[in-house]
Amino acid sequence: MRRLKELIIEKTILLNGFACIFFVVLIFFFLAKDGLALFRTISIRDFLFGQLWNPIAEPPQFGILPLFLGSFLVTLGATAISVPLGMACAIFIGEIAPRWMRELLKAGVELLAAIPSIVIGFVGMTMLGPMVKNIFHLPTGLTALTGSFALAFMAIPTIVSIMEDAISSVPRSYKEGSLALGATHWQTIYRVIIPAASSGIVAAIMLGIGRVIGETMAVMMLTGNASVMPRTILEPVRTMTATIAAEMGETVHGSEHYFALFALGLVLFAITFIINLIADAALHRKRK
Amino acid sequence: MVEVPLGKDKIVVRDLSIYYGNVAALKNVSFSVKDREILGVIGPANSGKTSFLRAMNRLNDLDLSSRVTGSILLNGKDVNREMDAEEVRKKVTMVFALPLPLPMSIFDNIAYGPRRHGTRDKKRLEEIVEKSLKAAFLWEEVKDRLSSSAMKLSGGQQQRLCIARTLAVDPEVILYDEPCSGLDPISTAKVEEAMFELKARYTQILVTNNVKQAARVGDRIAFFLMGELVEIDEADKIFTAPRDKRTGDYITGRFG
Numbered sequence: 001m002r003r004l005k006e007l008i009i010e011k012t013i014l015l016n017g018f019a020c021i022f023f024v025v026l027i028f029f030f031l032a033k034d035g036l037a038l039f040r041t042i043s044i045r046d047f048l049f050g051q052l053w054n055p056i057a058e059p060p061q062f063g064i065l066p067l068f069l070g071s072f073l074v075t076l077g078a079t080a081i082s083v084p085l086g087m088a089c090a091i092f093i094g095e096i097a098p099r100w101m102r103e104l105l106k107a108g109v110e111l112l113a114a115i116p117s118i119v120i121g122f123v124g125m126t127m128l129g130p131m132v133k134n135i136f137h138l139p140t141g142l143t144a145l146t147g148s149f150a151l152a153f154m155a156i157p158t159i160v161s162i163m164e165d166a167i168s169s170v171p172r173s174y175k176e177g178s179l180a181l182g183a184t185h186w187q188t189i190y191r192v193i194i195p196a197a198s199s200g201i202v203a204a205i206m207l208g209i210g211r212v213i214g215e216t217m218a219v220m221m222l223t224g225n226a227s228v229m230p231r232t233i234l235e236p237v238r239t240m241t242a243t244i245a246a247e248m249g250e251t252v253h254g255s256e257h258y259f260a261l262f263a264l265g266l267v268l269f270a271i272t273f274i275i276n277l278i279a280d281a282a283l284h285r286k287r288k
Numbered sequence: 289m290v291e292v293p294l295g296k297d298k299i300v301v302r303d304l305s306i307y308y309g310n311v312a313a314l315k316n317v318s319f320s321v322k323d324r325e326i327l328g329v330i331g332p333a334n335s336g337k338t339s340f341l342r343a344m345n346r347l348n349d350l351d352l353s354s355r356v357t358g359s360i361l362l363n364g365k366d367v368n369r370e371m372d373a374e375e376v377r378k379k380v381t382m383v384f385a386l387p388l389p390l391p392m393s394i395f396d397n398i399a400y401g402p403r404r405h406g407t408r409d410k411k412r413l414e415e416i417v418e419k420s421l422k423a424a425f426l427w428e429e430v431k432d433r434l435s436s437s438a439m440k441l442s443g444g445q446q447q448r449l450c451i452a453r454t455l456a457v458d459p460e461v462i463l464y465d466e467p468c469s470g471l472d473p474i475s476t477a478k479v480e481e482a483m484f485e486l487k488a489r490y491t492q493i494l495v496t497n498n499v500k501q502a503a504r505v506g507d508r509i510a511f512f513l514m515g516e517l518v519e520i521d522e523a524d525k526i527f528t529a530p531r532d533k534r535t536g537d538y539i540t541g542r543f544g
């Protein structure tokens with residue numbers, strides 16, 4: 001009887017595990033089926049390197065380069081903002097803050113993660129946008145940079161919590177060994193703790209980037225949605241996610257435009273897949 | 289390095305008590321450590337030996353629940369009131385029970401301390417590394433693989449590496465907390481040999497669970513029990529004619 005129960009529980013868990021993988025594969029095939037259909041009429045080269053995205057032109061243009069660059073700029077900006085901030089925050093929480101403050105900060109960071117992205121978009125639109133506009137004397141405050149700021153706030157909780165984990169799991173003996181040789185606290189953090197936690201730190205950054213690339217709502221509200229080739233981070237851009245979200249509703253099922261959006265989704269999927277792979281590899285290196 | 293005449297007091301401990309929260313781990317202990325002697329510290333578990341060592345180089349500062357009263361004087365200077373923690377730790381270094389090298393190469397492990405204290409010159413660092421490894425009897429075994437990871441050394445080699453690493457910062461006092469508890473007899477003998485060699489230059493305090501080891505290397509022996517210093521005397525006297533009955537009982541293995 002006990003044995004049977006064990007067996008059932010074990011198999012159920014196994015089944016659940018396989019179900020997850022099964023769904024991922026299913027989603028991938030679904031995406032690939034409709035996405036790849038686009039290339040019956042348009043060459044991969046025109047799709048990947050075309051500089052114009054204009055589905056209602058005659059003939060329609062499906063070059064994703066401006067969208068890709070839009071996503072790239074926003075992500076780059078968000079990473080440049082969130083990584084140093086998140087890292088400083090993680091080091092402070094893990095190494096410097098007294099215990100009561102540590103708990104308070106951790107709760108705060110978790111709360112930040114719980115803010116719906118539409119709310120961040122809303123705050124960004126009413127406060128961040130005008131600020132960016134005034135500071136840089138721009139015609140519009142809805143730029144890649146504005147999106148970067150908002151996305152940085154969404155990436156920071158991910159970055160902080162994973163990095164903080166990595167930092168606090170560095171063996172105490174490394175820290176004491178370093179201090180016992182007369183190194184200062186900062187030298188110890190910089191020379192011993194950060195290198196020892198480096199794989200977790202890389203993973204944290206990667207997962208933060210993954211979070212940023214996939215984000216849709218806030219970028220749609222904040223980046224201005226102009227599908228032109230961006231030259232600087234202070235211009236309106238349009239990201240891949242925002243394009244899909246904005247245009248999906250107006251496409252005809254089975255049209256070229258419809259397939260193009262799926263192909264765009266496929267590209268997005270590939271990018272996040274690679275990023276997750278890097279994060280995973282980094283974490284595995286640590287375990288060895 | 290402050291030159292104290294041989295046999296004079298290097299460290300003076302006065303009314304030292306250590307508390308964790310409200311629990312005292314060490315109660316009103318006073319004694320002194322002579323320059324360039326090996327003081328063996330023995331006593332059963334929980335007698336406060338580790339706490340004492342950690343107070344000596346102020347690693348206790350890291351534990352927010354701990355509190356130290358009384359004073360520890362190094363060369364006549366109060367380590368808690370007249371010196372920075374970093375200055376104390378550079379002069380009074382510690383070898384831990386578990387030999388844990390830093391996760392870097394052998395060379396970098398030894399050079400870690402000097403680098404943090406401002407030595408940048410590559411030639412000078414190479415000299416320090418060689419000298420320290422020789423003093424810890426490890427040079428011959430690792431000289432051809434200085435750039436490989438220190439984590440790949442055997443336990444005994446790692447412990448000697450840790451000793452070499454402390455020597456590299458040119459300390460005045462070396463503290464050992466049960467440095468041989470995880471080592472085989474041959475590695476233990478090598479570590480003890482290193483301690484003998486180091487007597488010429490350094491004051492050493494060896495906490496050990498192994499009474500025989502204390503007898504082998506200690507000039508004087510302190511016996512701690514339940515946070516109290518029961519007795520401190522020349523090793524010969526402690527092992528042949530202890531003044532306190534409890535000391536005799538512990539040494540002959542009747543309790544603890």
Ligand SMILES: Nc1ncnc2c1ncn2[C@@H]1O[C@H](COP(=O)(O)OP(=O)(O)OP(=O)(O)O)[C@@H](O)[C@H]1O
Binds near residue numbers: 308332333340351
């Ligand atoms: N960080 C700490 N927090 C709270 N209590 C502690 C801490 N470190 C030590 N103690 C307590 O202080 C007392 C003395 O411990 P200590 O480690 O100094 O003993 P010890 O003589 O080194 O023992 P052992 O031979 O087992 O290493 C013990 O009762 C221990 O529980």
Ligand SMILES: [Mg+2]
Binds near residue numbers: 337338465
């Ligand atoms: Mg101990």
